[in-house]
Amino acid sequence: MRENLHRFFRAARGAGVRLSPAESIDAMRAVSQIGFSDRDILRDTFLLTLAKTQDEKRALGDCFDLFFSQPEPPPSPENDNSEAGEKADQGEQNAGETAGGAGGQPTEGLGALAQMLLAQDRNQMSAAIANAASAASLSDIRYFTQRGIFSGRILDQMGIARLRDDLDRLTATNPALAERLAMATEALRDSVRETVSQALLLYGREEAENLRNEILRNAPLSRIEPRQVEQMRALIRQIARRLRERYSKPRKRQRRGHLDVRRTLRRNAAWGGIPFLTAWKRKHRDRPKIVALCDVSGSVARVSDFFLLLIHSLHEVVDDVRSFAFSGHLIEVSDILESKTPEAAMAEIMSKVGFGSSDYGNSFADFESEWMNAITPQTTVIVLGDARSNNLDPRADILRRISERSKRLVWLNPEGRMAWGFGDSEMPRYATFCSVVRQCATARQLERAVSDIVATYQ
Amino acid sequence: MAENRPAASIEAVESGLAAQGYIASRQIATAVYLGQQIEKPILVEGPAGVGKTELAKAIAAWRGQKLIRLQCYEGLDEAKALYEWKYAKQLLYTQILKDKLGEVLGGAATLHAALAQLHDFGDVFFSKEFVEPRPLLQALEQPAGCVLLIDEIDKSDAEFESLLLEILSDFQVTIPELGTVVAVAPPTVILTSNSERDLGDALKRRCLHLHIGFPEQRLEERIVESRVPGISQTLRKQMVGFIHEVRTLDLKKLPSVSETIDWARVLVLLQASELGHEIVRDTLNVLLKYEADIEATQPQITTFVAKASRQNVFG
Numbered sequence: 077m078r079e080n081l082h083r084f085f086r087a088a089r090g091a092g093v094r095l096s097p098a099e100s101i102d103a104m105r106a107v108s109q110i111g112f113s114d115r116d117i118l119r120d121t122f123l124l125t126l127a128k129t130q131d132e133k134r135a136l137g138d139c140f141d142l143f144f145s146q147p148e149p150p151p152s153p154e155n156d157n158s159e160a161g162e163k164a165d166q167g168e169q170n171a172g173e174t175a176g177g178a179g180g181q182p183t184e185g186l187g188a189l190a191q192m193l194l195a196q197d198r199n200q201m202s203a204a205i206a207n208a209a210s211a212a213s214l215s216d217i218r219y220f221t222q223r224g225i226f227s228g229r230i231l232d233q234m235g236i237a238r239l240r241d242d243l244d245r246l247t248a249t250n251p252a253l254a255e256r257l258a259m260a261t262e263a264l265r266d267s268v269r270e271t272v273s274q275a276l277l278l279y280g281r282e283e284a285e286n287l288r289n290e291i292l293r294n295a296p297l298s299r300i301e302p303r304q305v306e307q308m309r310a311l312i313r314q315i316a317r318r319l320r321e322r323y324s325k326p327r328k329r330q331r332r333g334h335l336d337v338r339r340t341l342r343r344n345a346a347w348g349g350i351p352f353l354t355a356w357k358r359k360h361r362d363r364p365k366i367v368a369l370c371d372v373s374g375s376v377a378r379v380s381d382f383f384l385l386l387i388h389s390l391h392e393v394v395d396d397v398r399s400f401a402f403s404g405h406l407i408e409v410s411d412i413l414e415s416k417t418p419e420a421a422m423a424e425i426m427s428k429v430g431f432g433s434s435d436y437g438n439s440f441a442d443f444e445s446e447w448m449n450a451i452t453p454q455t456t457v458i459v460l461g462d463a464r465s466n467n468l469d470p471r472a473d474i475l476r477r478i479s480e481r482s483k484r485l486v487w488l489n490p491e492g493r494m495a496w497g498f499g500d501s502e503m504p505r506y507a508t509f510c511s512v513v514r515q516c517a518t519a520r521q522l523e524r525a526v527s528d529i530v531a532t533y534q
Numbered sequence: 535m536a537e538n539r540p541a542a543s544i545e546a547v548e549s550g551l552a553a554q555g556y557i558a559s560r561q562i563a564t565a566v567y568l569g570q571q572i573e574k575p576i577l578v579e580g581p582a583g584v585g586k587t588e589l590a591k592a593i594a595a596w597r598g599q600k601l602i603r604l605q606c607y608e609g610l611d612e613a614k615a616l617y618e619w620k621y622a623k624q625l626l627y628t629q630i631l632k633d634k635l636g637e638v639l640g641g642a643a644t645l646h647a648a649l650a651q652l653h654d655f656g657d658v659f660f661s662k663e664f665v666e667p668r669p670l671l672q673a674l675e676q677p678a679g680c681v682l683l684i685d686e687i688d689k690s691d692a693e694f695e696s697l698l699l700e701i702l703s704d705f706q707v708t709i710p711e712l713g714t715v716v717a718v719a720p721p722t723v724i725l726t727s728n729s730e731r732d733l734g735d736a737l738k739r740r741c742l743h744l745h746i747g748f749p750e751q752r753l754e755e756r757i758v759e760s761r762v763p764g765i766s767q768t769l770r771k772q773m774v775g776f777i778h779e780v781r782t783l784d785l786k787k788l789p790s791v792s793e794t795i796d797w798a799r800v801l802v803l804l805q806a807s808e809l810g811h812e813i814v815r816d817t818l819n820v821l822l823k824y825e826a827d828i829e830a831t832q833p834q835i836t837t838f839v840a841k842a843s844r845q846n847v848f849g
Contacts, residue, residue: 106568
């Protein structure tokens with residue numbers, strides 16, 4: 077049974093529940109108290125000991141249901157013995173009759189597998205499949221391309237070679253029985269295939285997801301397909317969670333050496349001002365304040381979409397985000413993003429400013445006239461755009477003033493470095509006023525860029 | 535596998551808590567049973583008012599143990615949670631014992647000898663008598679064991695969590711001057727959290743994680759029955775049905791079990807025999823705590839009341 081528990085833990089990890097060895101030990105201890113007799117209690121026990129959040133509880137519950145719907149390797153205990161036994165008896169009787177009808181040929185000369193197939197004992201069959209599966213270490217399955225290999229291995233383990241010989245021999249001597257055996261063999265193949273698919277679902281999910289995420293992470297954001305948008309959003313949320321975990325914790329750190337006289341006196345008032353307890357001055361770190369200007373025209377729109385989603389999911393880390401979207405002119409979009417789902421928000425932003433030809437000069441002028449006071453010396457200004465201004469006046473002078481007012485000015489450009497400055501790209505002219513200019517075309521680059529921006533405040 | 539009939543023991547927990555007026559779901563009972571068996575703290579999460587704190591109280595009453603409660607807040611530190619030296623007492627004693635000390639040390643010829651003599655006394659002033667035990671230390675010192683309730687752990691600072699780790703995993707605390715204090719009898723520890731912030735993994739790993747959500751309709755009816763015995767069966771079914779309808783709305787703060795109980799009490803006080811549009815509208819402020827929520831619910835009242843009473847006919 078312990079083997080089974082280990083397999084379950086592995087499956088749970090596959091389902092995205094983070095399990096440490098210590099937790100699995102706790103679960104084992106709990107299970108040894110609870111026993112296996114009541115499945116509901118067992119399920120509750122796992123949910124209590126292994127899962128740490130609501131999401132994990134849901135994932136683990138699903139995983140539990142899937143896992144224990146599988147046939148168990150050891151011969152099944154007394155709970156379903158009675159009816160299964162009856163069925164088996166019936167099956168044997170049937171087999172005996174038909175075999176008798178087919179010419180009284182006993183199944184003696186056949187291999188164990190052939191006999192089992194002809195007997196049609198389902199319990200025995202599923203037990204045999206499960207045993208062969210664990211012998212073929214089916215729980216190591218990772219990718220869907222491995223399905224064939226594992227099916228083959230399981231069938232080998234069960235003695236398919238012997239079965240083939242039997243089948244050949246029977247075709248010559250007893251065609252009727254051979255036909256039944258052939259049909260049973262087909263059924264066997266099907267159920268093995270099904271077992272393998274289920275195992276893939278249980279154990280392969282993590283690996284498959286990692287692989288898919290790795291590909292997504294490096295795919296250019298502007299060219300991903302519509303069906304991948306949802307997955308990308310999930311990935312961005314994951315990135316946001318990681319950044320939150322990394323940067324939300326220690327913001328105030330004690331700076332030794334400076335006594336906080338006021339707090340020390342107050343704390344020690346009870347002892348007549350004799351300083352038993354000292355209080356030290358703390359240095360507060362600024363939380364990041366971000367003003368984001370995003371180009372939402374043409375090919376940059378999609379990148380802006382994901383960028384805004386990321387920035388606005390960083391609540392614990394970033395104090396204050398104000399975001400603006402522009403193509404021909406510029407509007408503030410913070411409220412839209414805060415109050416709506418990402419899809420609806422983006423649709424609304426697009427209907428307001430999207431799909432015009434971009435005019436950086438005009439948009440900067442809009443920003444300067446209305447929102448310049450949003451920038452304080454603690455603010456990082458991020459501009460996301462390809463800097464292609466359709467040969468209109470770039471107004472780099474406004475960018476200079478923005479740069480002077482702010483802590484940092486970061487420009488993220490979805491185009492490759494090679495393209496900067498060619499055609500109508502004003503990147504070199506803008507770049508002189510930016511603290512950092514970096515390419516930002518994939519999720520990985522996006523994560524790097526935002527991570528660096530937040531890190532400057534730590 | 536040692537089968538000591540866990541299902542029966544879990545039922546025993548359920549009925550034990552029920553005797554204290556706490557109707558527990560199967561999951562809660564399993565958690566309480568397991569927490570006792572493998573001696574692990576239970577971390578209870580869930581929305582406000584579903585009975586997280588009540589659970590600890592019920593366990594304490596059921597086992598007949600003392601309940602020690604530590605309410606967490608921002609800025610809670612070691613001195614308020616664990617132990618503190620009684621500085622004033624130490625000072626006072628040194629003053630009183632001044633003469634005595636002079637006597638004792640009088641025999642010493644040199645300063646060196648006096649110091650050596652002083653060392654022989656040991657740490658008189660840093661002994662158990664001068665320690666002021668705070669809730670955590672108190673909990674360890676209870677000879678008959680106790681229920682330690684660490685309430686709203688999410689309100690405390692992240693540093694405080696780390697302080698708890700020792701006591702949660704080994705039921706001991708280390709006081710530098712005295713050494714390690716081990717629990718006389720391991721206390722039953724219940725931590726509650728409203729998920730205001732994410733707790734650290736280290737803390738979560740040391741606990742059983744129990745999530746209490748809003749109860750099912752049947753369970754909630756039983757809770758109301760045990761808490762407000764005076765209410766008629768029809769009204770009980772109707773009001774719980776109504777509340778379940780309200781919970782399907784998108785509100786700022788959904789009514790939880792404590793609001794259900796309050797509302798039941800109000801309805802009994804007003805001597806309502808069944809739920810009607812009028813009485814619901816007049817008492818809605820018991821159920822909902824935000825003006826916007828009340829406004830959002832107002833137009834739905836008639837529908838919900840109708841639904842709730844229809845359910846009653848068939849159910």
